[in-house]
Amino acid sequence: MIDQKLLSILVCPVSKAPLEFVADKQELVCAASGLAYPIRDGIPVMLETEARELTLEEKEQYSH
Incomplete structure (x- = not known):
């Protein structure tokens, strides 16, 4: 599990867009x-x- 506070400040280094946590794959996804x-x-x-x-x-x- 990733800390929600950390997730709220992380962005994609390529697009600077927000990330979505995908628990079953243990990944942060940038659409x-x-x-x-x-x-x-x-x-x-x-x-x-x-x-x-x-x-x-x-x-x-x-x-989305």
Whole structure:
């Protein structure tokens, strides 16, 4: 679980858009950039090189 206070201040380093926590995948997702940042040992890894690109299905799911 990620701290809600931390989540409220984190933004995507690429788009500067807010992130959505996906608990079952332990990722922070940015719909704007289409990237998912991993959370390892409770620590968000906010590096573009470590992020994975969202699938088309995921992009549709997270774009509200």
